[in-house]
Amino acid sequence: MSYAAAESVAASSTWAATSLFYMLLVPALILWYAYWRMSRRHMYELAEKIDGPPGLPLIGNALEFTGGSDDIFKNLVNKSMSYDKQGMVKLWIGPRLMVFLYDPRDVELILSSHVLIDKADDYRFFKPWLGNGLLISTGQKWRSHRKLIAPTFHLNVLKSFIDLFNANSRTVVEKLKKESADFDCHDYMSECTVEILLETAMGVSKSTQDQSGFEYAMAVMKMCDILHLRHTKIWLRPEFLFNFTQYAKVQTKLLDTIHGLTKKVILRKKEEFKSGKKTTILEEYHDSSSSSETTVKDTSVEGLSFGQAAGLKDDLDVEDNDVGQKKRLAFLDLLLESSQSGVVISDEEIKEQVDTIMFEGHDTTAAGSSFFLSMMGVHQDIQDKVIEELDQIFGDSDRPATFQDTLEMKYLERCLMETLRMYPPVPIIARHIKQDITLPSNGKKVPAGATVVITTYKLHRRPDVYPNPNKFDPDNFLPERSANRHYYAFVPFSAGPRSCVGRKYAMLKLKIILSTILRNFRVQSDLKESDFKLQADIILKRAEGFKVKLQPRKNFAKAC
Numbered sequence: 240m241s242y243a244a245a246e247s248v249a250a251s252s253t254w255a256a257t258s259l260f261y262m263l264l265v266p267a268l269i270l271w272y273a274y275w276r277m278s279r280r281h282m283y284e285l286a287e288k289i290d291g292p293p294g295l296p297l298i299g300n301a302l303e304f305t306g307g308s309d310d311i312f313k314n315l316v317n318k319s320m321s322y323d324k325q326g327m328v329k330l331w332i333g334p335r336l337m338v339f340l341y342d343p344r345d346v347e348l349i350l351s352s353h354v355l356i357d358k359a360d361d362y363r364f365f366k367p368w369l370g371n372g373l374l375i376s377t378g379q380k381w382r383s384h385r386k387l388i389a390p391t392f393h394l395n396v397l398k399s400f401i402d403l404f405n406a407n408s409r410t411v412v413e414k415l416k417k418e419s420a421d422f423d424c425h426d427y428m429s430e431c432t433v434e435i436l437l438e439t440a441m442g443v444s445k446s447t448q449d450q451s452g453f454e455y456a457m458a459v460m461k462m463c464d465i466l467h468l469r470h471t472k473i474w475l476r477p478e479f480l481f482n483f484t485q486y487a488k489v490q491t492k493l494l495d496t497i498h499g500l501t502k503k504v505i506l507r508k509k510e511e512f513k514s515g516k517k518t519t520i521l522e523e524y525h526d527s528s529s530s531s532e533t534t535v536k537d538t539s540v541e542g543l544s545f546g547q548a549a550g551l552k553d554d555l556d557v558e559d560n561d562v563g564q565k566k567r568l569a570f571l572d573l574l575l576e577s578s579q580s581g582v583v584i585s586d587e588e589i590k591e592q593v594d595t596i597m598f599e600g601h602d603t604t605a606a607g608s609s610f611f612l613s614m615m616g617v618h619q620d621i622q623d624k625v626i627e628e629l630d631q632i633f634g635d636s637d638r639p640a641t642f643q644d645t646l647e648m649k650y651l652e653r654c655l656m657e658t659l660r661m662y663p664p665v666p667i668i669a670r671h672i673k674q675d676i677t678l679p680s681n682g683k684k685v686p687a688g689a690t691v692v693i694t695t696y697k698l699h700r701r702p703d704v705y706p707n708p709n710k711f712d713p714d715n716f717l718p719e720r721s722a723n724r725h726y727y728a729f730v731p732f733s734a735g736p737r738s739c740v741g742r743k744y745a746m747l748k749l750k751i752i753l754s755t756i757l758r759n760f761r762v763q764s765d766l767k768e769s770d771f772k773l774q775a776d777i778i779l780k781r782a783e784g785f786k787v788k789l790q791p792r793k794n795f796a797k798a799c
């Protein structure tokens with residue numbers, strides 16, 4: 240056979256093999272798809288009974304997530320309105336079924352469960368950052384770490400942080416004095432909350448003079464932008480596609496900054512431990528107790544217990560007597576001490592938990608405080624009342640706030656609750672459901688394999704629970720109004736076994752920062768609430784920035 244003939248035989252046999260491959264591949268794919276659809280038949284049957292906007296073949300409702308994050312937010316809120324009567328709506332994102340719930344009875348079923356504790360697939364994007372920290376982990380690992388960490392945010396520990404809350408609030412007031420025109424208060428709140436976390440939960444004193452606290456806060460903000468894109472843009476979800484994008488490179492750089500700070504914090508703390516310099520909160524608490532009012536035992540304020548309905552209890556509500564001596568350590572002190580025994584928590588796990596607390600503890604409170612200041616700017620009459628209350632508590636003294644003072648800030652607390660109702664910093668909570676669940680509100684079944692999304696933003700604006708729900712009305716949290724409300728109709732900190740571990744820490748810290756600011760400044764705003772562009776980020780924010788103006792209050796020349 241000639242060379243040309245041999246070549247032609249080889250070419251035709253390659254062609255035949257390729258054709259055979261495709262001839263087999265196509266039916267194989269069809270068979271696989273048919274099998275895959277069959278295996279999900281139960282899910283499709285149950286999903287069929289849940290209402291939702293029509294979607295397109297294969298991609299479902301993915302197009303609802305196009306545009307900027309404020310457009311997406313507005314679009315989803317508007318579209319969901321047609322389903323408000325049912326208190327639930329379904330969306331398909333490609334093959335993924337998402338069921339959004341906002342009836343308090345259904346929210347209770349999910350949040351109070353000790354079984355439905357698995358986080359949704361979307362949280363995996365946090366993994367390179369937070370590893371398997373408390374926010375993401377599940378099962379036995381989550382249970383044992385939660386048990387270890389929750390007592391470090393007990394009220395007794397928190398009271399010992401009050402001096403640091405005050406000192407950092409005064410620092411931010413000093414910094415704010417340079418702002419004479421419109422500015423974005425979120426940057427200040429962000430930096431301040433990072434500094435406070437470092438000094439309190441991490442127990443590292445003024446470590447951020449080198450600007451790493453500010454850089455950290457900015458890196459977190461940019462990381463959240465990337466994570467948000469991955470949640471909403473279907474093509475950025477698979478790792479192999481994401482890794483080809485520019486975002487992956489930016490993420491690596493941001494994580495260097497973020498992990499750089501957490502590693503530095505742990506290293507410093509370890510060095511202190513080695514040199515024998517370890518101060519337990521228990522000692523500090525007793526040292527300072529003579530000058531502060533430690534007799535206050537009742538932790539509920541005006542029918543509410545630090546950010547949730549008074550009738551709800553979680554592992555942060557244990558009595559003082561139940562917290563043993565060892566457990567009265569600050570967060571990082573306790574983790575490092577536990578790791579000395581080598582049994583409870585490894586070095587890698589400590590890093591994951593530090594990253595988790597630094598993220599959860601800072602961006603949420605920065606958003607909450609920025610929304611509060613925005614509300615004060617918009618509602619001058621309400622701000623008048625807050626200032627009046629503060630003047631009654633402090634007179635013209637510039638003394639720091641005490642724990643007792645925070646209990647007396649009843650109107651300020653109502654304003655804070657109302658802010659968290661209308662602008663919950665964590666607007667959704669997503670869980671992966673491994674078993675069918677029947678919803679108490681309407682008897683419908685959500686199939687196993689679905690993602691259930693507690694839509695706090697919509698839950699908090701239900702007209703049957705909050706009359707005139709889009710009006711900022713702090714009196715919504717008067718005891719008589721809260722008394723008959725469903726416990727799960729107000730869950731800015733989630734609730735149940737996976738509630739926010741920093742709930743009491745956040746409320747105490749926010750009261751001190753915000754009261755200190757309002758003792759020094761009056762807040763103004765050129766925008767009305769209807770001008771706000773809300774952004775459906777991981778954390779709820781104003782897309783245009785938290786623009787406010789400050790006017791120094793005449794009576795207070797010195798920062799409180």
Ligand code: HEM
Nearest residue numbers: 373374599600603604607664665731732733739740741745
């Ligand atoms: C206004 C401030 C805050 C709000 C609105 C808030 C809200 C929430 C919400 C809604 C969750 C549940 C998230 C989910 O299941 O997806 C959560 C969890 C969590 N939060 Fe907060 N949070 C705040 C402040 C803090 C602070 C100050 C800390 C720590 C110092 C903290 C630490 C955590 C942790 C570790 C979790 C995970 C708990 C678990 O799964 O066991 N948070 N938070």
